[in-house]
Amino acid sequence: MNRPLKQIHLAAHFPGVNNTTVWSDPAAGSHIEFASFTHFARTAERAKFDFLFLAEGLRLREQGGRIHDLDVVGRPDTFTVLAALAAVTEHLGLTGTISSTFNEPYEVARQFASLDHLSGGRAAWNVVTSWDAFTGENFRRGGFLPRDERYARAREFLATAHELFDSWDGGEILADQDSGVFLRDAGAGAFAHRGPHFDISGHFNVPRSPQGRPVIFQAGDSEEGREFAAADADAVFSRFASLEAGRAFYADVKGRLARYGRTPDELKILPAATFVLGDTDAEARELAREVRLKQVSGATAIAYLEHVWNRDLSGYDPDGPLPEVDPDPGENTIALGRASVRQFRDPFAVAKEWRELAAARNLSIRELVIETTGRQSFIGSPATVADSIDHLVQEDAADGFILVPHLTPGGLDAFADTVVPLLQERGVFRREYTGRTLRDHLGLREAPGPAAPGALTASGRTAAHR
Amino acid sequence: MPSPSRPFSLSPSPALHLAVALDGAGWHPAAWREPGAEPTRLFTAAHWASLVAEAEAGLLDFVTFEDSLALQSAHPTESDGRTDQVRGRLDAVLLAARVAPLTRHVGLVPSVIATHTEPFHVSKAVATLDHVSGGRAGLRVRISGRADEARHFGRRSPDEGRAVLLDEAADHIEVVRRLWDSWEDDAEIRDVATGRFIDRDKLHYIGFEGRRFSVKGPSITPRPPQGQPPVSALAADSAAYPLLARATDIGYVTPRDTDEVRVAVAGVRGAREAAGGDPGRPAHLFGELTVFLGDTRAAAVRRLQRLDAAHGSAYTSDAAVFTGTPVHLADLLLEWRAAGLSGFRLRPGVLAHDLPAITRGLVPELQRRRAFRRSYEASSLRGLLGLARPANRYATPAAAPVPARAARA
Numbered sequence: 042m043n044r045p046l047k048q049i050h051l052a053a054h055f056p057g058v059n060n061t062t063v064w065s066d067p068a069a070g071s072h073i074e075f076a077s078f079t080h081f082a083r084t085a086e087r088a089k090f091d092f093l094f095l096a097e098g099l100r101l102r103e104q105g106g107r108i109h110d111l112d113v114v115g116r117p118d119t120f121t122v123l124a125a126l127a128a129v130t131e132h133l134g135l136t137g138t139i140s141s142t143f144n145e146p147y148e149v150a151r152q153f154a155s156l157d158h159l160s161g162g163r164a165a166w167n168v169v170t171s172w173d174a175f176t177g178e179n180f181r182r183g184g185f186l187p188r189d190e191r192y193a194r195a196r197e198f199l200a201t202a203h204e205l206f207d208s209w210d211g212g213e214i215l216a217d218q219d220s221g222v223f224l225r226d227a228g229a230g231a232f233a234h235r236g237p238h239f240d241i242s243g244h245f246n247v248p249r250s251p252q253g254r255p256v257i258f259q260a261g262d263s264e265e266g267r268e269f270a271a272a273d274a275d276a277v278f279s280r281f282a283s284l285e286a287g288r289a290f291y292a293d294v295k296g297r298l299a300r301y302g303r304t305p306d307e308l309k310i311l312p313a314a315t316f317v318l319g320d321t322d323a324e325a326r327e328l329a330r331e332v333r334l335k336q337v338s339g340a341t342a343i344a345y346l347e348h349v350w351n352r353d354l355s356g357y358d359p360d361g362p363l364p365e366v367d368p369d370p371g372e373n374t375i376a377l378g379r380a381s382v383r384q385f386r387d388p389f390a391v392a393k394e395w396r397e398l399a400a401a402r403n404l405s406i407r408e409l410v411i412e413t414t415g416r417q418s419f420i421g422s423p424a425t426v427a428d429s430i431d432h433l434v435q436e437d438a439a440d441g442f443i444l445v446p447h448l449t450p451g452g453l454d455a456f457a458d459t460v461v462p463l464l465q466e467r468g469v470f471r472r473e474y475t476g477r478t479l480r481d482h483l484g485l486r487e488a489p490g491p492a493a494p495g496a497l498t499a500s501g502r503t504a505a506h507r
Numbered sequence: 508m509p510s511p512s513r514p515f516s517l518s519p520s521p522a523l524h525l526a527v528a529l530d531g532a533g534w535h536p537a538a539w540r541e542p543g544a545e546p547t548r549l550f551t552a553a554h555w556a557s558l559v560a561e562a563e564a565g566l567l568d569f570v571t572f573e574d575s576l577a578l579q580s581a582h583p584t585e586s587d588g589r590t591d592q593v594r595g596r597l598d599a600v601l602l603a604a605r606v607a608p609l610t611r612h613v614g615l616v617p618s619v620i621a622t623h624t625e626p627f628h629v630s631k632a633v634a635t636l637d638h639v640s641g642g643r644a645g646l647r648v649r650i651s652g653r654a655d656e657a658r659h660f661g662r663r664s665p666d667e668g669r670a671v672l673l674d675e676a677a678d679h680i681e682v683v684r685r686l687w688d689s690w691e692d693d694a695e696i697r698d699v700a701t702g703r704f705i706d707r708d709k710l711h712y713i714g715f716e717g718r719r720f721s722v723k724g725p726s727i728t729p730r731p732p733q734g735q736p737p738v739s740a741l742a743a744d745s746a747a748y749p750l751l752a753r754a755t756d757i758g759y760v761t762p763r764d765t766d767e768v769r770v771a772v773a774g775v776r777g778a779r780e781a782a783g784g785d786p787g788r789p790a791h792l793f794g795e796l797t798v799f800l801g802d803t804r805a806a807a808v809r810r811l812q813r814l815d816a817a818h819g820s821a822y823t824s825d826a827a828v829f830t831g832t833p834v835h836l837a838d839l840l841l842e843w844r845a846a847g848l849s850g851f852r853l854r855p856g857v858l859a860h861d862l863p864a865i866t867r868g869l870v871p872e873l874q875r876r877r878a879f880r881r882s883y884e885a886s887s888l889r890g891l892l893g894l895a896r897p898a899n900r901y902a903t904p905a906a907a908p909v910p911a912r913a914a915r916a
């Protein structure tokens with residue numbers, strides 16, 4: 042290939058509330074104390090990462106009608122902890138996952154605009170569309186949104202937020218003490234939006250922030266999710282970190298951009314990726330196996346099986362064979378509040394595949410779950426891992442990765458110290474930050490806005506192609 | 508009838524509590540035109556960090572951050588379209604969080620509008636502020652009957668009436684508080700032997716069913732370090748006293764003189780008895796004052812006149828307006844303290860001038876009179892306010908320590 046080497050983008054996902062996170066390790070620290078967040082963010086910044094990423098779920102997960110107790114439970118409020126992290130970092134982007142279902146555009150737009158001001162232009166929003174009535178029970182409106190409207194609301198929500206961000210062009214505040222003119226323009230912040238989901242008007246009360254608009258992320262695999270990303274997102278948080286699946290997803294989503302008048306470099310594809318490092322590849326493989334054993338206890342293995350089978354399997358021995366009984370075909374009610382439920386779309390097919398694999402390799406329930414779920418994306422010496430990451434990016438399986446360490450808060454330390462220098466030596470990862478905003482780090486152009494003549498708002502752009 | 512001159516605070520000492528209300532460049536509409544106001548920096552973190560550092564250097568109990576879901580406006584329900592005053596503001600919870608890691612002692616109390624927000628989000632946001640500040644978070648709740656704010660949400664009519672909004676705010680606070688208790692302190696067990704991260708019997712559904720909404724719980728955020736961060740609200744008149752008594756730890760009132768202080772103290776005390784609930788609510792009653800300070804009374808008056816001239820009309824406020832020296836202000840605060848208030852939320856007319864006049868003039872004067880702390884005596888906001896860490900309402904009685912207030916009763 043004679044095109045120039047692609048520059049890799051790297052991000053740090055604070056360990057989440059699922060079994061990827063190993064809490065039983067003696068080195069595992071608090072998931073709530075701010076010191077953990079500070080340590081994690083400063084490591085990412087020391088390694089010159091593009092951004093830190095926080096996931097969010099608005100109801101504690103349940104298994105069999107009770108709160109799931111086997112994984113880490115509990116997290117802080119996204120906006121609040123990101124604003125605090127802005128005080129202890131200088132360059133690192135701050136990406137928060139915020140639902141377009143259980144929020145209102147005026148409030149979310151001012152939270153992101155405020156975060157962008159308070160971080161000097163480092164805010165990003167991962168727009169997620171969780172719609173379920175289970176989560177809705179925590180909110181005034183309840184579970185008001187039918188599933189098939191989740192992206193309609195998300196797109197209108199985002200378009201409305203963009204109208205709010207763009208209601209200030211950045212030149213309004215004169216603040217001339219002598220003449221007494223604070224605002225040049227009495228119409229600053231004026232907006233009016235009328236649509237099926239939002240009918241709002243008035244004045245947005247946060248002046249234009251350094252980035253104009255926060256960087257927009259999308260995470261969701263469905264056809265509508267991909268279309269949403271192609272139309273409106275700056276980056277996609279995907280599940281596909283392997284070469285083949287990554288290339289297919291990358292080509293599919295980037296292939297949709299032209300229809301929206303966008304070029305491939307305007308949307309970054311950043312899969313979630315886990316890793317285990319060792320001095321040698323063999324040592325890393327051994328460590329990876331140990332980590333998997335900690336991630337999948339016997340009880341966790343049964344819980345996984347229950348997601349697929351959609352029934353109580355607590356009587357089964359995790360070290361014994363798979364159940365003979367078939368999955369319950371009804372609506373999945375066993376596991377609530379987790380994204381992975383929707384991964385297992387056809388439980389009968391999954392059960393069949395798992396039984397065949399278990400029979401062929403003589404695997405127990407626990408061994409099978411270790412084998413079929415959540416294997417680490419990158420396993421090896423620093424040189425091997427650096428090589429794999431670079432290869433995947435240069436081969437267009439990704440533009441970079443959102444790394445999900447399995448330990449809080451130190452899970453990123455070794456990566457920062459050993460893998461990042463190798464990527465820097467190859468000339469594929471920055472040695473110093475060259476810009477100040479997250480848009481700068483990601484190589485995204487300035488947000489369109491009223492100041493940029495001819496720019497279309499997100500709603501304008503999509504409307505033109507309907 | 509308790510004597511109206513008895514201090515509102517639980518503490519018998521004459522010491523008073525001091526908070527400062529931060530907003531833009533200060534409370535006078537022309538504050539941004541004063542020397543040192545740096546009006547182009549109002550939307551930077553540095554502006555807020557230096558204000559809060561000044562408050563902390565003055566050993567203040569806490570700072571509040573004003574907020575609204577519309578542009579600032581002199582009109583009661585609509586945007587006023589003015590361009591000669593500060594317009595635009597940042598989210599108060601985020602501001603408080605942004606300065607939390609830069610400070611160590613001062614309490615951080617953002618304003619939240621109950622009318623248009625989700626109690627679930629508010630509860631975890633303030634819990635998180637408490638986690639990132641090491642136990643220094645509070646919450647100041649407001650209601651909004653403004654038409655402009657209602658149109659920004661498009662979900663409800665602005666004409667529901669103040670009584671409805673106040674009642675709903677009490678429900679909102681109840682949900683926020685229950686969610687703070689929805690995790691017991693020792694819910695996280697990390698029991699490697701059984702593979703359980705939490706003891707799920709120590710997480711609780713709050714099952715709130717109100718007239719206007721219901722919330723299931725538990726929170727996604729563990730119990731904040733203070734257990735219950737202090738909740739506060741301003742009562743513009745006696746219609747809001749029941750809210751203070753039902754739901755708050757600190758009430759703010761706006762008397763104009765010492766007689767009005769006595770009336771307000773008696774009124775809130777009456778509401779407290781009528782509510783028949785927690786006799787400690789509110790534990791504190793603070794007076795609100797907008798202050799313009801000077802080395803002499805004449806100098807302070809001249810400053811206010813200069814500001815009024817720049818603004819084009821005389822400053823008016825819902826609260827008392829004080830012009831004078833820090834010594835005069837200390838006299839007034841102690842007189843109102845003796846009439847039953849336990850503290851004050853001062854609104855600096857011009858932050859660049861009046862905040863340092865409070866921290867470097869008023870505070871030393873109060874210290875000389877043994878009416879204010881000489882160093883921070885506690886590490887949490889509850890601690891500074893003399894409030895014990897409360898037991899969790901959901902904890903099994905055997906495990907729960909006896910609450911300090913119940914023991915006294």
Ligand SMILES: Cc1cc2nc3c(=O)[nH]c(=O)nc-3n(C[C@H](O)[C@H](O)[C@H](O)COP(=O)(O)O)c2cc1C
Pocket residue numbers: 095096097098138140168169170171259260261262263264265266267278279280313380
């Ligand atoms: C990698 C990845 C991470 C996600 N993280 C979150 C999350 O943190 N919180 C959340 O509510 N949803 C999360 N989601 C869910 C999606 O945003 C989306 O709501 C869901 O997948 C349904 O949309 P879909 O049908 O397009 O997949 C995530 C999805 C993916 C693929």
